[in-house]
Amino acid sequence: MLNALxxxxxxxxxxxxxxxxxxxxxxxxxxxxxxxxxxNGAGKSTLSAVLTGNPQYxxxxxxVLLKGKDLLAMPAEQRARxxxxxxxxxxxxxPGVSMVNFMRTAVNEKRKYTGQEPLSxxxxxxxxxxxxxxxxxxxxxxxxxxxEGFSGGEKKKNEILQMAMLEPCLSILDETxxxxxxxxxxxxxxxxxKLKTPANASIVITHYQRLLDYIVPDFxxxxxxxxxxxxxxxxxxxxxxxxxxxxxx
Amino acid sequence: xxxxxxxxxxxxxxxxxxxxxxxxxxxQEAGSLLxxxxxxxxxxxxxxxxxxxxxxxxxxxxHLAFLHGADSVFTHTxxxxxxxxxxxxxxxxxxxxxxxxxxxxxxxxxxxxAQHVDAQQTNRNLLLxxxxxxxxxxxxxxxADDVKASHGxxxxxxxxxxxxxxxxRCIAPEEGRKMLLRAFIMDIVEKVPEEGLSTFGSRLxxxxxxxxxxxxxxxx
Numbered sequence: 001m002l003n004a005l006x007x008x009x010x011x012x013x014x015x016x017x018x019x020x021x022x023x024x025x026x027x028x029x030x031x032x033x034x035x036x037x038x039x040n041g042a043g044k045s046t047l048s049a050v051l052t053g054n055p056q057y058x059x060x061x062x063x064v065l066l067k068g069k070d071l072l073a074m075p076a077e078q079r080a081r082x083x084x085x086x087x088x089x090x091x092x093x094x095p096g097v098s099m100v101n102f103m104r105t106a107v108n109e110k111r112k113y114t115g116q117e118p119l120s121x122x123x124x125x126x127x128x129x130x131x132x133x134x135x136x137x138x139x140x141x142x143x144x145x146x147x148e149g150f151s152g153g154e155k156k157k158n159e160i161l162q163m164a165m166l167e168p169c170l171s172i173l174d175e176t177x178x179x180x181x182x183x184x185x186x187x188x189x190x191x192x193x194k195l196k197t198p199a200n201a202s203i204v205i206t207h208y209q210r211l212l213d214y215i216v217p218d219f220x221x222x223x224x225x226x227x228x229x230x231x232x233x234x235x236x237x238x239x240x241x242x243x244x245x246x247x248x249x
Numbered sequence: 250x251x252x253x254x255x256x257x258x259x260x261x262x263x264x265x266x267x268x269x270x271x272x273x274x275x276x277q278e279a280g281s282l283l284x285x286x287x288x289x290x291x292x293x294x295x296x297x298x299x300x301x302x303x304x305x306x307x308x309x310x311x312h313l314a315f316l317h318g319a320d321s322v323f324t325h326t327x328x329x330x331x332x333x334x335x336x337x338x339x340x341x342x343x344x345x346x347x348x349x350x351x352x353x354x355x356x357x358x359x360x361x362x363a364q365h366v367d368a369q370q371t372n373r374n375l376l377l378x379x380x381x382x383x384x385x386x387x388x389x390x391x392x393a394d395d396v397k398a399s400h401g402x403x404x405x406x407x408x409x410x411x412x413x414x415x416x417x418r419c420i421a422p423e424e425g426r427k428m429l430l431r432a433f434i435m436d437i438v439e440k441v442p443e444e445g446l447s448t449f450g451s452r453l454x455x456x457x458x459x460x461x462x463x464x465x466x467x468x469x
Contacts, residue, residue, distance in 0.1 A: 052417055076416035085417075092414040096432025105428070106418040113419070145432075162418065 004065075005030050005201050006170055011062035013050045019060070020046040022226030028170070031198045035212055035237060036205045038223035039245040044205045045089060047223070048174045052086045053079050066170065081113035083200075085168035087159040089175040094146035099158070102146045103128065103165055110166060131164040135191040153184035160191040171195075172203045177211040189214030209241035224248035250274055255281035257303075262442050264288075266458060271295040279303035286441055288458060289314040289322045290465060298327040301335045301363070310339040311437045315465055316349035325354040328370070330363040333393070339370040342437060344430065345381035346469060352384045359391045359398060366396045374404040375433055377469065427466050434462060 004027050011024040020043045028034055038044055050057050051064065053076030064071040066082055074082065094102065107127075108118040119127065128142070137157055147155050156176055163171055173192065177185055192202065192215050204215055212220075212234065220236040221228045222245075229248055230236065250272045255261055260282040265271060267290055275283055277300065285308070287295060299308050314322040328337050343351035355370050374383045387400040407429050415425035438459060 054413060075421075076413065077419055077421045080417050080419040088414065088417075092408075092410050094408075094411050094414070094429070094432070096435055097428055102415075102418070102428075105420055105424070106415075109419040109421070109424070166419070 007065040035217035042223045083169035087173045091155040152179040209237045274298045277306040282307040287312045292320040295324040308337045312341045315344045317346040321350035323352045333364040337368045341372045343374040346377040348380045355387045361392045368398045370400040372402040
């Protein structure tokens with residue numbers, strides 16, 4: 001288990017008393033991309049919610065270590081500062097808080113946690129421009145309120161921009177392909193690929209194989225009824241595309 | 250009661266901060282414009298009575314009450330359109346913590362002679378504790394047939410999903426709450442003009458206003 005970035009052991013979780021995750025085991029090493037696929041209601045989004053500390057879910061059993069640290073003992077903001085990033089399936093609109101103010105606060109909170117000096121306004125804007133250029137995204141959204149009035153595609157691109165700004169060690173992309181046309185999908189996927197390094201890893205949660213044409217996974221896991229029931233390489237995704245999830249339901 | 254008359258075409262920005270008793274009657278003549286800002290951070294009773302005595306008047310009312318402890322604010326706006334072609338905008342916000350109480354009575358009257366009036370009344374309230382209470386009562390009386398009049402009132406809490414989204418972006422809930430509060434309040438504060446103000450005996454300047462609001466937010 002050398003170099004394990006994330007170790008999930010026998011993870012059980014429930015919402016409002018109903019058990020959704022029924023014993024997940026998963027090890028992720030730096031440099032890897034793991035796809036998690038499965039039918040609706042299998043627990044894919046619950047897994048991302050539990051890893052990021054969403055207070056609506058209760059962990060009833062099991063453990064999660066991030067670089068050897070007890071992730072489940074940390075409040076959500078500390079998990080984020082340790083480098084866990086979630087690209088939300090439904091990014092939240094925050095009227096009255098500008099993107100620039102929001103992101104600068106986020107980046108500086110992380111810097112404070114890791115013992116770095118906060119970025120000045122000028123240095124921050126320069127960084128944001130660089131990341132936008134890297135991802136080929138226009139900067140027209142900077143002064144708008146967070147996600148307010150953004151189209152579906154703009155919201156998902158904006159999630160990837162935030163990922164670029166925060167440089168996480170573990171990115172969880174929750175149904176990032178949902179609601180995207182093919183051009184937006186390509187921009188988002190290329191962004192994710194550009195941000196890949198040997199030191200970080202990604203979990204790509206998706207219902208469809210389509211996204212995996214662009215973000216090629218090292219492992220594909222099938223999640224059904226709260227457990228990982230099958231693991232394979234990228235060919236497993238193609239099989240699922242052909243045969244559906246019927247055999248797992 | 251204080252009476253204020255705006256002459257034909259006169260423009261007036263009025264900022265009133267933390268006055269415990271306010272009973273103001275404004276008479277507007279043709280083409281006049283009134284921008285009225287009323288801020289309360291402690292218990293107060295406000296009666297704001299505006300009459301459009303002639304055509305083509307414009308009135309904007311911005312009111313924020315930000316209360317804690319056992320303070321209470323009662324605000325009654327009486328927006329009376331007597332003559333036509335007038336415009337009125339009311340934005341009223343209450344932020345209530347602890348056991349604070351708020352009450353807003355928004356009376357909007359459009360008289361038979363007041364054709365082509367465009368009137369809006371908006372009331373948004375934020376409750377920061379389970380023991381804070383808000384009562385809101387919009388009352389529209391419309392006697393002219395060719396007018397636009399709308400009103401809306403909402404009372405809610407800080408958005409939990411926004412707070413979690415911010416946490417996932419490294420921002421602790423305490424800081425997230427402050428950012429959401431500031432956002433809720435800022436659209437009123439930002440409208441206060443920097444120059445040309447009558448403060449009607451208020452002790453605070455708009456610059457001090459933001460300092461005051463920030464220090465209250467810091468204590469939440």
